[in-house]
Amino acid sequence: MSLEFSSWLSDQTTSDEIRLLRRVGGMEAKSTQFQAMEFAKTAAYGDVLVLDDTIQSAEVDEYLYHEALVQPAMMTHPDPQRVLIIGGGEGATPREVLKHPNVKSLVMVDLDRELVEFCQQKLPSWHQGAFSDSRLELLHTDGRAYLAQQEAQFDVIILDITDALEEGPAIALYTKQFYSLCQQRLSESGVMVVQGFSLSPLKWTEHATIRRTIHSVFPVVRSYSIFIPSFACTWGFIIATNNIDPANLSGSAIEQRIGDRNLVDKLKAYDAVSHTGMFGLPKDLRLKLAQPGNILEDDKPLVFE
Missing domain, CATH: 3.40.50.150 (Vaccinia Virus protein VP39)
Structure with missing residues (x-):
């Protein structure tokens, strides 16, 4: 199965591991003075807030x-x-x-x-x-x-x-x-x-x-x-x-x-x-x-x- 990576959200869990979550909706990204943030809708966890490439919080849990x-x-x-x-x-x-x-x-x-x-x-x-x-x-x-x-x-x-x-x-x-x-x-x-x-x-x-x-x-x-x-x-x-x-x-x-x-x-x-x-x-x-x-x-x- 081939993956269209533009439709996937990457989450680096450790220095040795990374996972991909499928996006199912729009994405909004911006950088503040202190951190980069992204807000996206995923198939697995609903809306998620990502800070500096790491999931900070997910709607479902x-x-x-x-x-x-x-x-x-x-x-x-x-x-x-x-x-x-x-x-x-x-x-x-x-x-x-x-x-x-x-x-x-x-x-x-x-x-x-x-x-x-x-x-x-x-x-x-x-x-x-x-x-x-x-x-x-x-x-x-x-x-x-x-x-x-x-x-x-x-x-x-x-x-x-x-x-x-x-x-x-x-x-x-x-x-x-x-x-x-x-x-x-x-x-x-x-x-x-x-x-x-x-x-x-x-x-x-x-x-x-x-x-x-x-x-x-x-x-x-x-x-x-x-x-x-x-x-x-x-x-x-x-x-x-x-x-x-x-x-x-x-x-x-x-x-x-x-x-x-x-x-x-x-x-x-x-x-x-x-x-x-x-x-x-x-x-x-x-x-x-x-x-x-x-x-x-x-x-x-x-x-x-």
Whole structure:
């Protein structure tokens, strides 16, 4: 079978792998000051958002990623009222936060105004009106500078940022010094969560480096994961606190909080069973993540090992 490559979307999943997705509709592409983006309709995953040649989000399964990123952290905190998101341009991350009625204020800081405005227009099924919620304050500035310049305390900090490419704008948001700043801005029972790259027994070094870096600041650090079909891999997340272990939350406690916050019918994938399952990493992977190695620091080379 011959392929007409102009009708296919390429997605480079690793330095050694690439896959093709068949386009079934129009494509819109542009470059912002910070990244190249493409919006296309595919046969396999519906509408997809591609940033720097990598699928960022897909219509049919974005909820898997965004619920996994947001809900374990929100459920770990007993009463999250003030939340900060750094990144989150598609609008689905604030959508998940704002499902919680006890949230009184949400600050979202995304450096790329053009991307956010594009997503507001093109991705209504992602944000579902979250940008219009009166509790949301949207800022287009550097996330690290924002944290450094004010002293507000947050119950939950969600880092939904792009991979730490050495030439990319997000690199300063993956260092020990930045995570220390996040810790200073958390309330007593505060929770921080980070998207943690693909995670499997075959691909784990980036996640492990980020995890070690966070653990150099926070006493309680846990990894968890979920399979995202449009990413073609299992995706990792890292959650950190000063005193609460999210992996030890009982199923009854989670179900109680879901019920009290009227979320039973608002969550597609996340519940007490899936919470426990996400933290159940394979034995060989747990051993690899426990190995010693370097951490990421300001003004030092970016080395994942």
